[in-house]
Amino acid sequence: MKTDFIPIDYDYFDFEGRNYVKIIGRDSKGKRVCVIDSCPVYLWAILEDKIGKEKMNKIIGDVKKIEVESRGRKTQVEKVEIHDKNFLGEKVKALKIFATNYKDLHDIADYLNIEGIKKRRGYDLGFISHYIIEKNFLPLNWYEISGEMLNNSFEFGGIDAALNVDLCIKVDKIKKIDEKKFSPRVIAYDIEADDFKIGEGEILMVSLVSNTGINKVITWKGHDSKKLGYVEYVKDEAELLERFVSEIKKSSPDFLVGYFSDGFDLPYLKARAEKHKVSLSLGIDGSQPRFYRGRIPTGKINGIVHVDLLRFIQTAYSQYMQSETLSLDEVANEFLGERKKNFKFKHSSKISKEEWKNFFEYNLHDSVLALKLFEKFWPDLFEFTRIMQEPLFDVSRNGMSNNVEDYILHNLKKFNEIPEKKPIHEEISERRNMEKYEGAFVFEPIPGLYENIVVFDFTSSYGSTIVTYNLSKSTFLEKPEKNSHNIEILGKKVYFSKIPGFFPEMLKEIIEKRKKYKRELKEKPDAVKTARSNAYKLLANASYGYQGFFGARYYCREAAAATAAFARKAIKDSIKKIDSEGYKTIYSDTDSIAFLMNDKKESEVLNFLEKLNSELPGIMELELEGFFKRGIWVTKRSGVLGAKKKYALIEKNNRLKIRGFETVRRDWCNLARNVQNQVLKFVLEDGNDKMALEYVKGIINKVKKREVNREDLIIRTQLKKPISEYKAISPHVIAAKKMQEREIPISMGNLVEYYVAETKGKEKKLVRDRVKLLDEKGNYDVKYYLEHQILPAVENILQVFNIEPKEIIDGKKQTKLGDF
DNA sequence: GACTGAACTATACC
DNA sequence: ACGGGTATAGTTCAGTC
Numbered sequence: 001m002k003t004d005f006i007p008i009d010y011d012y013f014d015f016e017g018r019n020y021v022k023i024i025g026r027d028s029k030g031k032r033v034c035v036i037d038s039c040p041v042y043l044w045a046i047l048e049d050k051i052g053k054e055k056m057n058k059i060i061g062d063v064k065k066i067e068v069e070s071r072g073r074k075t076q077v078e079k080v081e082i083h084d085k086n087f088l089g090e091k092v093k094a095l096k097i098f099a100t101n102y103k104d105l106h107d108i109a110d111y112l113n114i115e116g117i118k119k120r121r122g123y124d125l126g127f128i129s130h131y132i133i134e135k136n137f138l139p140l141n142w143y144e145i146s147g148e149m150l151n152n153s154f155e156f157g158g159i160d161a162a163l164n165v166d167l168c169i170k171v172d173k174i175k176k177i178d179e180k181k182f183s184p185r186v187i188a189y190d191i192e193a194d195d196f197k198i199g200e201g202e203i204l205m206v207s208l209v210s211n212t213g214i215n216k217v218i219t220w221k222g223h224d225s226k227k228l229g230y231v232e233y234v235k236d237e238a239e240l241l242e243r244f245v246s247e248i249k250k251s252s253p254d255f256l257v258g259y260f261s262d263g264f265d266l267p268y269l270k271a272r273a274e275k276h277k278v279s280l281s282l283g284i285d286g287s288q289p290r291f292y293r294g295r296i297p298t299g300k301i302n303g304i305v306h307v308d309l310l311r312f313i314q315t316a317y318s319q320y321m322q323s324e325t326l327s328l329d330e331v332a333n334e335f336l337g338e339r340k341k342n343f344k345f346k347h348s349s350k351i352s353k354e355e356w357k358n359f360f361e362y363n364l365h366d367s368v369l370a371l372k373l374f375e376k377f378w379p380d381l382f383e384f385t386r387i388m389q390e391p392l393f394d395v396s397r398n399g400m401s402n403n404v405e406d407y408i409l410h411n412l413k414k415f416n417e418i419p420e421k422k423p424i425h426e427e428i429s430e431r432r433n434m435e436k437y438e439g440a441f442v443f444e445p446i447p448g449l450y451e452n453i454v455v456f457d458f459t460s461s462y463g464s465t466i467v468t469y470n471l472s473k474s475t476f477l478e479k480p481e482k483n484s485h486n487i488e489i490l491g492k493k494v495y496f497s498k499i500p501g502f503f504p505e506m507l508k509e510i511i512e513k514r515k516k517y518k519r520e521l522k523e524k525p526d527a528v529k530t531a532r533s534n535a536y537k538l539l540a541n542a543s544y545g546y547q548g549f550f551g552a553r554y555y556c557r558e559a560a561a562a563t564a565a566f567a568r569k570a571i572k573d574s575i576k577k578i579d580s581e582g583y584k585t586i587y588s589d590t591d592s593i594a595f596l597m598n599d600k601k602e603s604e605v606l607n608f609l610e611k612l613n614s615e616l617p618g619i620m621e622l623e624l625e626g627f628f629k630r631g632i633w634v635t636k637r638s639g640v641l642g643a644k645k646k647y648a649l650i651e652k653n654n655r656l657k658i659r660g661f662e663t664v665r666r667d668w669c670n671l672a673r674n675v676q677n678q679v680l681k682f683v684l685e686d687g688n689d690k691m692a693l694e695y696v697k698g699i700i701n702k703v704k705k706r707e708v709n710r711e712d713l714i715i716r717t718q719l720k721k722p723i724s725e726y727k728a729i730s731p732h733v734i735a736a737k738k739m740q741e742r743e744i745p746i747s748m749g750n751l752v753e754y755y756v757a758e759t760k761g762k763e764k765k766l767v768r769d770r771v772k773l774l775d776e777k778g779n780y781d782v783k784y785y786l787e788h789q790i791l792p793a794v795e796n797i798l799q800v801f802n803i804e805p806k807e808i809i810d811g812k813k814q815t816k817l818g819d820f
Numbered sequence: 821g822a823c824t825g826a827a828c829t830a831t832a833c834c
Numbered sequence: 835a836c837g838g839g840t841a842t843a844g845t846t847c848a849g850t851c
Contacts (some may be wrong), residue, residue, distance in 0.1 A: 295836065401837045428835070439839030440834070461834085462838090541834095545837025552837080560838070590834045590840085637843065645833045645841050660832060660842075667830060667844090717830070728828045728846050767845065788844080 001169060002146040004028045005035065006182050007139050008254055009305050010128045010391045015156045017073050019102050021131050024165070024284065024303045028142075028180050031166040032252060032284075034303075035145060036156065037174075039134040041102045043123040044418045045095040045112050046087055056082070056093075059116045063097055068107040075104035087121070087418045089474040089501060094418060102127040121418050125409065132389060133410055135174065139392060140385045142180050147172035163303070164252065164284040184254040184378075186211050188370035189244075191265045192363050194348050196745040198264070199271025202237050204348050205360065206244050206269075209367035210251060211375070217364050218243045221348055222356030231360050238276040241269065248282055248304070255305045256282070257374045259328045259366070262308040262397075266299035267291060298397060305393050307381070309373050312396040315403075316380055316538065324666040324716075325751060332369040335376050341365045379531035387535050400542035401549045407539060408506060408554065415502040420473070420553040431550035437489060437561035441568040443575070443588035445633040445642035449687065449800055450586055452597040453649065454605050455625035456578075456612075458570070460511050460537075461591030462544035465567045466559070467511065468618025470496050472503035472547065473556035487569070489561040496562065503547075503554060510540050511619065567591065570620055574612060581608055587633060587647060592625060594649075602627060626651060630684045634796035643796070650684040662793045669755075671712040672789040675699050679794050689801035696794050696805060703785055713780050713789075716751045731756070734768040742773075756784045 007025045014020070023035040045063070047056065060080050067076045079098040084091065095117075099108055105123035112120050125133070132138060150160040150168040160168035187210040195201025205219035217231045220240050234240050248256065258265045266289055273280040273288075280288045284303030292298045299306050310326060323330040329340040343362035351359060374381075385392040388403050389410040395403065409419055423431065458464065466472070469485040477484060477495040484495040514536035521529040546552050548560030571593065575585045578595050587594040597605060606624065613621055631649040633642055646660035656677075662668045663677045675696065682692035702708055717732035723740065726733045735754035739746040746752065754771045757778030767788075772778045791805060798805050 399836050404837080432835085436839065442833090442840060457834095542837060545839095547837085548839085549835095549837045551835060564839075592834075636841095643842070659834095662843095665831060665843095720830070726829085730829065730845055732830090792843085 001149040002144065003033065003167065003169070004177060004180065005033055005143050005145045006141065006180070007035070007137060007143070008184070008391075009303060009393060010132070010139070011302060012127050012131070013156075013159075014073075014101065014103075017075070017100055019127050020156065021128065022159075023137070026182070026184075026254070027167070032164075034160070034163055034165040034168045034284075035147075035171050036150070036159070036169065037131075037135065037137070037171045039131050040098055041100065041105065041127075041130070042096050042098045043105045043109060044085070044121045045097055045117045046085075046119040046121065046418065047093045047095065048116050048118050049092075051093065051116055055116055059114065060095065062114060063095065063112065066108055066111045068104045068111070070104065070107060073101060073104065075100040075108065077108065084416075085418050086416050086502075087119070088420065089497065089499070092118075092418075102130060121421055124422050125419065129390065129406075129409065133413065137174055138386065138389050140182070140382055142177050142182075144175045144177050145169065145171050145173065162285050164249065164286075165303075183211075185251065186255045186257055186371060186374055187214060187248060187251060187253040188257040188367040188374060189261070189265065190258065190363060190366040190370060191268055192359065193268055198267050199275065202348070203240060203268060203272050205363050206240060207363045207367040208244070208247055209364065209371050210253065211371065212251060212253075214247070214251060215364070216247075217360045218247070219360065222351070222353070222360070228357060228360060230364060237272060238278050241273050241276060241278045241280065244269065245278075245280060245282055252284070253304060255307050255374065256301060257307045257309060257370050259370045259373070260308065260310045261306070262299050262311060263296060266306065267297060270299075300393065305391075307374065307392070307396050309370060309377065312377060312381060313373075315399050316377075316384065316534075328366060328369060332373060336369065336372050338369065338372070340369065379527040380534065383528070383531040383535045387532075387539070400538060401546050401552060404539060404542050404546040405553060407510075408503070411506055412502065415505070417502050422553055423551065423555065428550050431555060431557070434557060435490070437548075437557065437564065438568075439564045440590035441571055441588065442590070442644045443585065443593075444644060445587045445647070447633050447635045447640075447642045447796075447800060449683065450596060450631050450633070451629065453586070453594055453628040453631045454583075454597055455592055455594045455628065455649075456574075456609065456622045457592035457625045458567075459621050459623050460514070460540045461567055462563050463507055463511055463540040464618065464620045465563050465570065466543060466547075467504045467508045468620050469562065469566050470498060470501055470504045471556075471559040471562050471566070472496075472501045473554045473559060474503060475499070475501035476556055476558050485562075487562050487565045489558065489565050494558045494562055496559070503543075507540065507543050508619065510536050510543070514540055570616070574616075574622065577612060577615075578608075586631075589645065593622075594631065594647075597627075628652075628657075629654075630687065632680070632683060632797065632800060634800060637792065637796065648680045648684060654685055656680065656684065666751075667715065667717045668793065669713050669715050669785070669789050671699075671703075671708055671785065672793040674712070675790055676793040676797070679797055683797060683801075689798065689803065692794075693798065693803055693805075693808075696790075696798070697808060699790060700786060700808065703790065704782055706779065706782070708780070708785075710755060710774065710780065713755045713785060714753050714774065715755065716753050718751050719746065719748055722748050729768060731768045731771045734771045735773060738771070738773055756781045756788075758782075 004027050005025050007023045009024045011022045012019055020036055020038050025033055027033050063080050064077050077097055077099055081096040083094050083096050085094045109120040109123050148170045152161055187208055189208050191203050191206045193201045193203045204221045205217050207217045208214050215230055218240050220234050220236050223233055234243055270280055282301045287302045289299045289301045323334045333339050341362040343358050384395045388395050388406040390406045475497040477497055480495050486493050486495045517529055517533035521533050544563050547556050579585055584596045628649040629652050633647045636643040649657040658664055663673045679692045682688050719736050723736050732752045735752045736746050756770045757772040758781045759770050770781055795805055
């Protein structure tokens, strides 16, 4: 039996004490294929240096005797080989110890605590990762496989009969072949329920939308409403659950996609199914979803990849997004230019006939958006999976540190390197308690309006620093060495070998690939190249954070601190050169430098950039970020010092680049943000402070006359922890408490919305005493919005032109006092 | 009770 | 627990006079 095959999802099972992988995928005709395979199971024992032959034989003899019996299973050492390997920059002799069951490797490692064995490694990768590395059978790559077809066979206890697949093959040979087209079958889903707490309300409806023609809402509510083609009515919630399961079974998708479905939809379905004693048997083996408790619970379905798009967007995209929240509404708007439908939530008992129709549409449209988002991100999910070489299920949920680590583990083979172990609990807390090291350099700007500004920045600044100076755990030298890279951190010199380490080498390749794909992208753009280039960019950028991350296998604080130190040195050196060339640096943060052109031509600047680059060490490189017409830097609120991380630039085509200002902060009301944005525009477009001032005066009057819509006065603040844990009761905490009292769902992570109102009777001093929810009646507090929102937003900008807006407010107020 | 600096908190930059 | 450090700024809290 021979077929082509693309692996999508990996799982494993035990049979007669041994581990087998069960890989679900497709052939090129779209048939669903299950592949069963196994691989050698082993761990490494690194031997002490200079061990004699006799001693080695004794160790091997002892190791061979090891047997572990646990969980009704017997695992034994089946074979021992001696290998020359690398481990963290050293050449070592290591025993490759083969055993019966991967899950017992940890126990076997415990028995290896014997003299002559220095370290035990390679038992904590997880069997799936171990298998993928061992067999090089990579997710979302095409293979030609051959083997024995299982058809109602008794092998593995009759596993094939229980699986809802077209083919089940016990694989024998695997051969990589050229790329073929792969169009996955995808169903997006979304539920609506009466309570936001998992399982505490009834599920009213569920929508299913697929790229294979499904487009429906299943509901047991609103029978009386006008009949809609896409609505399927069932008799009760239990039947809804059954229909949901059968619909998915029938369609047999590769991916089941939701938005926040790890945290809401899937656990809700599970909880309600349990209540009704309905089996939520979505798995292709008929199994129910399994939930893994982590920081965020994760829902896994056997054979169907459950994707929660929110989690992928969080790690892969959020840092580059404009959206202020990651709500489906905002995210869909940003990526698809399409919003959710309008529907105001209320309890199902209060929904009228007409409203049910809107509710169904709302529900259906959420799935439509989820499917469209999946299609939008499919190239990214695909590339991430292929680059990290882990199943899409995991890659789509991993944070970037996990992705970096996966990339490393799957590329160690080329370096003949034994994998480092995960840090244990004590090690983690020890690392977390470490003192912070010095990070990036930020230049203190002189407040003012500037013209003709150039911005340079280092490409993959920290990444190229790591590569240039070979900074990593395996190249870190405990003792000073002469021919080494060295730099001072926290008053102590640290040294790194000049012999290339695997981590910097891998990173070098990542950066090179990123450059290559970026170049190709420029020539002929397409979604795949964009995704590929983006994935390598993210990897390169995350590698610095990875080495400083306490949970990393290849954690190296010295390397992280040295990276920041070398980068500081590089940028300071560049600033010196820029200034001595006749330019003037006005600002710099981490990897970028803004400076004045001082009557020089753009061509001169570009030539100078080339000169700078020729003098930079290693692969470090500056690039032109842009030429800007004007830019403004302001003082800090207190004092006269220039504020860092707060500036606005304008390009020749009048495109604004605003950083740090209230305009870009979501916890300021829209009025203040919009006013500030306008003022920046006036000031930067043609340096017109008079217009800006008149504009501000107009707004102040509008506020005083109470002509501002409440919508523009809403302050939104995120609840970052449970309400009870707050030590300081700030306005947004009060707002959240008010919501709780009124049983409006509110929990950690939500944005709290409120406005500040005038209160009658005795003067309330604290802001929190004047907080009102949006539907609470009240007059907005003019004084608060003028002095705590508008004024702070424009004050520092106008001060650059020697205008004191405070006087305008106060002056006007004198004349208006009589009004009160 | 007013004032002041520290603590707490949220958010942004790179 | 699920990259890092640098930075601004508002509001409350707690201590002082």
